[in-house]
Amino acid sequence: MKTKAAILYGLNEPWKVEEVDLGDPVAGEVRVKLAASGLCHSDEHLVTGDIPAGMPVIGGHEGAGVVEAVGAGVTSVKEGDHVVLGFIPSCGRCRMCSTGRQNLCDLGAQLMGGVSIADGTHRFHNTAGQGLGTMCLLGTFSPYTVVHESSVIKIEDDIPLDKAALVGCGVTTGWGSAVYAAEVAPGDTIVVVGVGGIGANAIQGARLAGAKRIVAVDPVEFKREKAQEFGATHTAASLEEAFTLVNDITWGQLADKAIITTGVATGDLIAPTMGLVSKGGRVVVTAVSSFFQTDVKMSLFELTLFQKELRGSLFGSANPRADIPKLLGLYRDGLLKLDELVTKTYTLEEVNQGYADMRDGKNIRGMIVY
Ligand SMILES: NC(=O)c1ccc[n+]([C@@H]2O[C@H](COP(=O)([O-])OP(=O)(O)OC[C@H]3O[C@@H](n4cnc5c(N)ncnc54)[C@H](O)[C@@H]3O)[C@@H](O)[C@H]2O)c1
Numbered sequence: 001m002k003t004k005a006a007i008l009y010g011l012n013e014p015w016k017v018e019e020v021d022l023g024d025p026v027a028g029e030v031r032v033k034l035a036a037s038g039l040c041h042s043d044e045h046l047v048t049g050d051i052p053a054g055m056p057v058i059g060g061h062e063g064a065g066v067v068e069a070v071g072a073g074v075t076s077v078k079e080g081d082h083v084v085l086g087f088i089p090s091c092g093r094c095r096m097c098s099t100g101r102q103n104l105c106d107l108g109a110q111l112m113g114g115v116s117i118a119d120g121t122h123r124f125h126n127t128a129g130q131g132l133g134t135m136c137l138l139g140t141f142s143p144y145t146v147v148h149e150s151s152v153i154k155i156e157d158d159i160p161l162d163k164a165a166l167v168g169c170g171v172t173t174g175w176g177s178a179v180y181a182a183e184v185a186p187g188d189t190i191v192v193v194g195v196g197g198i199g200a201n202a203i204q205g206a207r208l209a210g211a212k213r214i215v216a217v218d219p220v221e222f223k224r225e226k227a228q229e230f231g232a233t234h235t236a237a238s239l240e241e242a243f244t245l246v247n248d249i250t251w252g253q254l255a256d257k258a259i260i261t262t263g264v265a266t267g268d269l270i271a272p273t274m275g276l277v278s279k280g281g282r283v284v285v286t287a288v289s290s291f292f293q294t295d296v297k298m299s300l301f302e303l304t305l306f307q308k309e310l311r312g313s314l315f316g317s318a319n320p321r322a323d324i325p326k327l328l329g330l331y332r333d334g335l336l337k338l339d340e341l342v343t344k345t346y347t348l349e350e351v352n353q354g355y356a357d358m359r360d361g362k363n364i365r366g367m368i369v370y
C-alpha cells in the first residue's frame with residue numbers, strides 16, 4: 001500500500017516526509033494503523049549519531065493503533081485488536097524473556113538492524129525503490145506500519161490509543177526506572193535528573209512506589225513546574241543546587257536513589273549524581289549517551305566504601321507484556337497521568353517542529369496524531 005513516513009537520510013539532516021510503499025505482512029507480522037506517535041529523545045539520537053543506525057531510516061518507536069491485517073501464523077492478535085507497540089520486541093521464549101527480563105529479549109539484538117525480524121528484508125521502500133529501515137523495528141513516524149508479532153502487545157479497547165502510545169516507550173521506561181531499576185521504597189528520598197517524557201514518568205513511578213520526597217532537577221523553569229504536577233515535592237535548577245537542597249531536607253543523610261533522565265547521558269553527570277545519594281544509595285542511568293562515550297569520572301573510593309551502586313536501565317527494566325497493560329490499568333483508575341504528558345500535538349509534516357520544541361524545552365512529550 002502507499003502511505004507516507006518521516007525518513008532520516010543522513011546525520012544532522014531534518015526528517016523528510018515522503019510517500020512510501022509499505023509491503024503486506026509476511027508470516028509472523030502484523031500491519032497496524034497507528035493513532036499517534038510520541039516524539040522521544042531517542043529518535044533525536046539517530047539524528048546526532050549518538051545511536052548509530054543504518055540509513056535511510058523511518059523514525060518513531062512510541063506508537064499504538066489498531067491491527068489491520070496479520071500474516072500467517074500470528075496467534076496473539078487479530079484484525080481489529082487495539083495494540084501498543086513495544087520499542088523492544090519480546091518473544092516470551094528466550095532465556096531473558098523466560099526469566100522475567102523481557103526488556104532484554106534476545107530479539108533486541110536486531111533492534112537497530114532496520115530489516116524485518118521475520119525475513120531479513122525491508123517492508124518500507126521509498127519511491128526510488130530504496131529499502132527503508134525502521135527505528136526499533138517499528139517506524140511509528142508513519143500512519144501505517146508492519147511490525148513483528150513480538151513487538152505487539154494487545155490492550156483493552158476502552159483506552160484512548162493516543163494516550164496508550166506513550167506507554168510504548170516513555171511511560172514504561174520512566175516508571176520502571178523508578179519502580180524496578182531504582183527499587184524506590186516507601187519513605188525514600190528520590191532525585192530525578194531531567195524532566196522530559198522519561199523523567200516525568202520516573203517521578204510518577206517514584207510517587208506510586210511511596211517516595212516521601214521527590215526532587216526534580218531541570219534547568220528549564222517550565223519543566224520544574226510540570227514536575228510538581230507529576231508528583232515532585234521539590235525542584236532544583238542544577239545538580240549543585242540539588243545537593244544543597246537534598247542535604248538540607250534530609251538532615252545531611254542525602255537521597256536514597258537518583259535517576260538520570262537527561263536528554264543525553266554524559267560522563268560528567270555521574271560524579272555529582274553519585275554525590276547526591278547516601279551510603280548504600282543507588283544511581284540509575286536511563287538516559288542514553290553517545291555510542292562512543294567511554295569516559296566517566298566518579299569516586300571509586302566512595303563507590304566501595306560508601307557501598308554505592310550505579311546501574312543502567314533499558315525500557316525501565318520492565319516486562320512490556322505484563323507492564324504495558326498494568327500501566328494502562330493504573331491510568332484507567334486515575335493513578336497514572338497520561339493526558340498531562342502530552343504538551344503539544346503535531347501532524348507528521350510538523351515532525352521537525354516537534355523536535356525543535358523538544359530541544360527548546362517546550363514539551364514534556366510532543367506527539368504526532370494521525
Ligand atoms: N534506557 C532506555 O530504555 C531509554 C528509553 C527511552 C529514552 N531513553 C533516553 O532517555 C533520555 C531522556 O529522554 P526524553 O525523551 O525524556 O528527553 P527530553 O529531551 O524530552 O527530556 C530531557 C530533559 O533533560 C533536561 N536536561 C538536560 N540536561 C540536563 C542537566 N544537565 N541536568 C538536568 N536536566 C537536564 C532537559 O531540559 C529536558 O527537560 C534520552 O537520552 C533518551 O534517549 C532511554
Ligand SMILES: [Zn+2]
Pocket residue numbers: 040041042061062087169170
Ligand atoms: Zn523512546
Ligand SMILES: [Zn+2]
Pocket residue numbers: 090091092093094095096097098102104105106107
Ligand atoms: Zn525473548
